[in-house]
Amino acid sequence: MNRKLFRWIVLFLLMAISHALPAQQVVTFENPETKQRYENLLENLRCLVCQNQALSDSNAGLANDLRVEVERMLRQGESDQQVVDFLVDRYGDFVLYDPPLKTSTYLLWFAPLLLLILFSVSMITYFRHQKTIMTEPPLDCKQRARAADLLNDVDQ
Amino acid sequence: MWRFTLPLMGFGLLVLILAIGLTQDPSEVPSPLIGKPAPEFELPRLHDPSQNLSLADLKGEITLLNVWASWCESCRVEHPFISEIAASGAVAVYGLNYKDERGEALKWLKALGDPYQAIAVDQDGRVAIDFGVYGAPESYLLDQNGVIVYKKIGPITARDWKEDVSPLIQQLRDKQL
Structure with a gap:
């Protein structure tokens, strides 16, 4: 009986911490400002696969690929706007959590x-x-x- | 009089809005690439990795570029219909093997049949991002000049074919004459 209880407790503990695990791998930039920009961008871009998650939260394969792209672009010294345009050109306004004002x-x-x-x-x-x-x-x-x-x- | 008609009108409006909402599929995001030239790519061919397949190879005829992978269950469901399209000769069907393993992909084709004229291998999914792919299967209809005229997210069905793709192909052929 205690053994069973113990299993349940372990299960619940695992469930509790699984939520806290970050979806993304830790990315390091030399410049802390770039890291901040990277994180801001990911938080404000939507994952296309699981539409209620930001790119920063999603475990989807595509989200991971897009994070790599964003990282690569920032390393090449591209601006936030260039990164956003890159994604909007391919996936539409839908990737933006803040929709632009247009007709x-x-x-x-x-x-x-x-x-x-x-x-x-x-x-x-x-x-x-x-x-x-x-x-x-x-x-x-x-x-x-x-x-x-x-x-x-x-x-x- | 207004006491009854006004709430009724409000209710009617709400029903109308919700009814319109029901016909929309929120998971289908319209592609901004429709009407634009397909992105350039140059990728190794699945059957012969020493050879490349590029957008230039697709130009000159109307093509259906089908994004698939051996790990993708819906691709398996879609496969018979893709084969049917290819066999009908209505369009040239090309494949984009998306984030797959070569061995697995070849096994898949051997088991189910290979309807593709040629298959480009997008190992890291970088070209797929240029196409705005967000999962397999996806299909793109490209006109003779390599312009994307249609995109289907998910398996292409007989209904899609009859209602959307087939009329578009007819239009493109008429325009060419």
């Missing part, structure tokens, strides 16, 4: 603003309507007398 992405970028405007307009009209109901003029003498008559009728 096909207008809806994506402006939908929140559009919804905010729509919501504000409907709220304003709603409250205006409420206000007109509340500010209806009170009854005058004649109307009040008539109302009293009607109520008396009901009572009898």
